[in-house]
Amino acid sequence: MKITLISVYDWISWLTFFGYWFLVVATALRIITKRRPTTFVVAWMLIIYMLPVVGIILYFLLGETHLGQRRVKRAQEMRPIINAFTQKLHDFPFIFTKGVSNVAKPLFQLCENQTGLGGIKGNHIDLISTTDEIFDHLIKDIDQASSNIEMVFYIWYKGGRANQVEEALIRAAKRGVVCRLILDSAGSRQFIKTGESQKMKDAGIQIVESLKVNLFRFMFRRLDLRQHRKIAIIDNHIAYTGSMNIVDPNFFKQDKHVGKWVDIMIRMHGPITTLMSTIFASDWEMETGKKISLPKVTDFAETPEEKKHIMQLIPSGPGYTENMIHQALLTAIYSAQEEIIFTTPYLVPSDDLLHAICTAAQRGVKVSIIIPKKNDSMMVNWASRAFFSDLLESGVKLYQFENNLLHTKSVLIDKQLSLVGTVNLDMRSLWLNFEVTAVIDDTEFAEKLNSLLQSYLNQSIQILPEEWRKRPFWQHITERLFYFFAPLL
Incomplete structure (x- = not known):
């Protein structure tokens, strides 16, 4: 043929x-x-x-969460060590408490059942809400460090006061303080490539580029899996977390025309810092394969102040309890009886989270969500708008923060329970990235956070349902188009 x-x-x-x-x-x-x-x-x-x-x-x-075989193996090897360390905390029962508020009780029960640790009392927390104050506190603590400094940040961007943090770390390294720094490869790409990072290395600061961006690695690890935590630990005694990267808003992303980024951080000291140190130790070993000493529990052997700032930390990401932050948010929302205030720069919730928020409003809880009017991501901006109708029809009050980009990530429930950290209300933060959220059950802290959130509301414009329904038809189409990409953002 x-x-x-x-x-x-x-x-x-x-x-x-x-x-x-x-x-x-x-x-x-x-x-x-x-x-x-x-x-x-x-x-x-x-x-x-x-x-x-x-x-x-x-x-x-x-589409899939590939951490990479090497990191998976390290995560598996670390888990028994971390579990053994957290079990040692139970040798000091006076740092734990069952005396949490009614609204916080379901969330702390979740934490205890999932991690083995309940509410930890005796912590002291400062809410720092301006960039200059954050830099002032951080630089002062670095200058007073005597043994070790550990940091994890998604973005480090040179310029302005960020350079002062760099100089403080160099001073610390020169006087013998061990300085370890983990920077995300994508978020800190420009800084890692500059001479500034090399100058820090030359001074003895250990800098690790986390989750390196490399097209040849896509067969082994998901490319958009990011180290999104913002953590600083000083002498295993003082810890910071919140929404702010090491960037000076006067220099960072000014070409995006969204204004200055508005952030908060919390400064903590007390038993809770032991957990923050274990999170860093886990991240460090996962990236480098090298073990570092976990903090000594005996540092907190003195009986803490009885009811001061009951806390818990919830880390997330591959290797941690799956969907823990998502579960925590749902639990907290369903526990609310009076009021919930959210702040997030990126509002692309899961179906479950959207349903929980709408249900809260429908059962009479006063629900407010504050988002920036201008966003640095066009796709996220349009995808967010696709959720507005459902939220507004359920009675949720939506506010757009004017002039600057509100980057604060927080949840305040019934003026009692606070969640502050690095988590955005989007799919990436909830299910993919390495994140951390601080849970605080304390009226005094909640009052301070509420005062800050009220100041945000005073700088915001409410989106009214009747006005929202009048938007042009082409916007409806654009919103629905980007809605299909919402789970991928």
Whole structure:
């Protein structure tokens, strides 16, 4: 039988056609079997069908949480060590308390059942709400450090007061303080490539580039998995976390025309810092493979002040309790009886979170969400708007912070329970990135946070339901288009 060029071409065409559809079906089945939220499944199904070949490649690049075999192995090896350390905390029962408030009780029960640790009392917390105050406190603590300084930040951007932190760390290293710094490869890309980071290394500061961005690594690790924590620990005695990176708002992203970034940090000392130090030790070993000494529990052997700032820390990310922060948010929302105030720069909630927020408003809880009017991400900005109608129809009050980009990530419930940290109300923070949230059950702290949030509201414009319904039709279409990408943002 004579084989013609046309018949060969036909065979190749059919093989290509069936090969492609086999890949589509196999990928679709893989997505379905992951048992992820319906919106996540529908979004990826649309992408792989609408973008031939490219959609399949994007899914394996961005659709699954690949930490990498080396990091997975290290995480598995660290878990028994961390568990043993947290168990040692129970040798000091006076740092624990069952005397939490009614609204906080379900959340602390969740923490205890998931991590083995309940409410930790005797902590002292300062809420710092201006950039200059944050830098002032941090630089002063660095200058007074005597043994070790550990930091994890998503973004380090040179210029202005960020340079003063760099200089303080160099001074600390020169007087013999061990300085360890973890910076996210994507967020701190420009700083890592500059001579500033090399100058810090030359002074003896250990800098680790976390989750390096490299296209050749996509087969082994998801590219957009990021180290999004903001942590500073001084002498295992003072700890910071919150929304602020090491950036001076006067210099950072001024070309985006969204104004200055508005952030908060909390400064803590007390038994809770032992947990922050273990989070850093875990991150350090996962990135470097090197162990560092965990803090001595005996440093907190003195009986703490009885009811001062009951706290818990919730870390998230691959290797940690799955969906813990998502569960914590849902638990806190369903516990609310009177009022919830959210601040977030990125509002792209999961279906479960959206339902919980709307349900809270429908059962009579006063729910307010403050987001920036201008955002540095066009996709997130439009995707967020797709949720406005459901929220407004349920009675949620939406506010847009004017002039500057509100970057604060916080939740205040019934003027008693506070959640402050690095978590945005979006899919990436809830299910993917390395994040940390501080849970604080304390009326005094809540009053300070509430005062700050009221000042945010005074600088915001409320989105009224009747005005929102009058927006142009093309905006409806654009919102729905970006809504399909919401689970991927």
